[in-house]
Amino acid sequence: MASGLAPKLPLTVGSIDGPYRLIQSHVELVRQNFKMLMLTNPGERMMNPDYGVGLKHYLFELNDGSTYADINQKIVEQTRQYMSFVQINKIDFGTPENSPELFPHSLSITIEFTIVPLQRSTTLRIEFDN
Numbered sequence: 001m002a003s004g005l006a007p008k009l010p011l012t013v014g015s016i017d018g019p020y021r022l023i024q025s026h027v028e029l030v031r032q033n034f035k036m037l038m039l040t041n042p043g044e045r046m047m048n049p050d051y052g053v054g055l056k057h058y059l060f061e062l063n064d065g066s067t068y069a070d071i072n073q074k075i076v077e078q079t080r081q082y083m084s085f086v087q088i089n090k091i092d093f094g095t096p097e098n099s100p101e102l103f104p105h106s107l108s109i110t111i112e113f114t115i116v117p118l119q120r121s122t123t124l125r126i127e128f129d130n
Contacts, residue, residue, distance in 0.1 A: 005029045009036075027122055030115050034086060034124055037078055038109075053078050055126065059107055068093045075111065087114045089121065 004022025006029055014021035023029045040052030053074050061067045072091050079086050090112040108127045114120065 006032070008032070026118060027115060027120050030083075030086065030118075031122060031124055034079075034083060034111075034113070035126065037082055038075065038111075038124070038126055051078075051082060055107065055109070056128065059128070063107070071109070079113075085116050087116055089113055 004017050004024055005026065006023050008021040008023050008028075009032060012021050013019065023032060037051070038053045038055050041054040041057065042052050043049045044054075045051040053071070055071070058067060058071055061070075071093070075091060076088060079088055088111060090110075092110040094108045094110070106128070108125070110123060110125045112121065112123050115122070
């Protein structure tokens with residue numbers, strides 16, 4: 001019998017855990033759920049239209065301090081509402097390390113956070129471009 005906490009996304013076939021690879025640690029599970037919160041567009045989740053930061057929406061906004069402030073505020077609000085056990089320590093915005101020439105057309109966010117009940121700190125980095 002497979003033992004794990006949840007399927008690892010994106011779904012990949014694995015022979016160890018059963019038909020799909022499973023998340024084995026609570027830290028990894030929180031990181032996956034936190035990433036889903038960041039990438040989900042408001043209105044996309046059934047029965048919960050307010051869920052999600054919708055980071056891809058910001059790809060078409062100006063790449064400046066005011067947009068970063070809006071994103072920062074949205075991340076803090078959504079985390080407080082849907083993942084209150086996560087404490088955000090730092091949010092950094094930048095260009096993808098391997099392709100700085102994409103600057104105005106890309107978004108890179110690094111979020112350092114602590115999972116309060118576990119007293120574990122970790123980092124989530126999300127990069128995407130249009």
